[in-house]
Amino acid sequence: MRFVPRPNFWNLTLAALETVFAQFEIDLLKQKFAAQNEFLVVENLLGPETLQPLLARLPQLRPSVHRNYLPKHKKGGSVSRFMLDRMAPAFESLYTLPEFTQGLSYITGRSLLPCPGDDPHTYALYCYTEPGDHIGWHYDTSYYRGLRYTVLLGLVDRSSSRLEYQLCRDDPERETESLSLALAPGMLVVFNGDKLYHRVTPLGQGEERIVLTMEYVTDARMSATRRFISNMKDSIAYFGFRDAFQGRR
Template sequence: MSTHAEDDVIAPVPVAGSPAASPAPNADRAVASRTREFDNPRLRKDFAEQDAFLYLEDFLAPEVTAQLVHSARALLDEVNRNYLPGHKQGGSVSRHTIDRRAPFIAELYRSKELIGWLEQLSGDKLQVSPADDPHAYALYYYTRPGDHIGWHYDTSYYDGRRYTLLLGVIDESSCRLDYELHTRNPDVADQPGSVQIPPGGLVFFDGDKLRHRITPAGANEMRVSLTFEYVTDPNMRPWRRFISNMKDAIAYFGFRQVFRQMTQRGKDSA
């Protein structure tokens, strides 16, 4: 079901000495330099009024975006392709691969400045996802005609809420994020929307509230997004863990990637 993306058209990775290949920026400083410029009380109000949803066209500092673009292109040989008829086609790179080959992404994910700012928006105390969660931070690739994902929620299998932070990395495509607000609130009419997320753009939402999809890519197009997942309670019941692992193995990262981590965890605890 899963193959690597070696036959995709791959743009050259910047060579050493180019801006994108220069030393990675400090994640905390880069986030702080941006968030202090925002009208954060207004953004918090917007997030609440849109039922836990916020879109910012320009969020990341340019040097952070450049680093993410460099990482995304460098990881093209690690992409796990998957296809679920009628629902999903595309590629993914899990946090376990990112830990090995793009540690700046992990640093950005754990940025205290970033988490603190997201806590202001959500009103929740946020925690990073457990170390064995391949979705904690992951890259998603739309590189072939028809790559897409159908309507869905980012369902939380954790005991608490799970928030998704979606960051635009590469957008050389016609793909759009279509979404519907207030779908879980019977007292408010559903509100549709659609955005094309540029590099450095941000979408932040409660995964159980936002119904959304990514529209199909066209020929010779490329879109890469990065998602961070934060939780309010990192505990997960065993039967939910099984469902989550099977979903990740089939629809995203492959059985070897998901269950190799479980096997390694068992060895470490033995």
């Protein structure tokens, strides 16, 4: 089936869209993802021209970055999906791009669904711009009834920060493997949020690191209690109370 861009779609060429996953041996990616306990890195998924419509929006988003600080765990800036929808719809276009979602579904072996419209974390920016910005060890816990898959896309990386992660920590049959990577622009990382233990090491002086995070689920239902907990976490650790609870309005 051929993808027809919507009228407001960003300025990507159809040829570029079709090569998003086609240029990679997608069966190989699927095998790697399974072999690495639901974790995958795709280097250079998006080239500079394809990334440009996203990068072009970053300067105007800077005033909307919400800074947060949780002692001993997290420091950095974030931009919620509500703010992105208002100011940079190209991000939603990528998140909802059929080829992209279908490719991710094939690789993960799951029918991936978008998060509902009231989830501020559906897609968001993590902006590390001040020395010491980081996040400590954690899982991307799913508050949904279904599984949660995190998809990270490197946008800017002029930093010494590393995504450090432990593969198979949840599998008693396999030895835990500790690895790290620099999330280069255009690099894609996909993982099951409840399986991958990970952190981002502190930013150095004069450095900058901006990452697009996207979240897909296998069942988008969430209880009211869990929605409240999720929004509280997003308010405190990421986007602030006003955006997390009222951003959609």
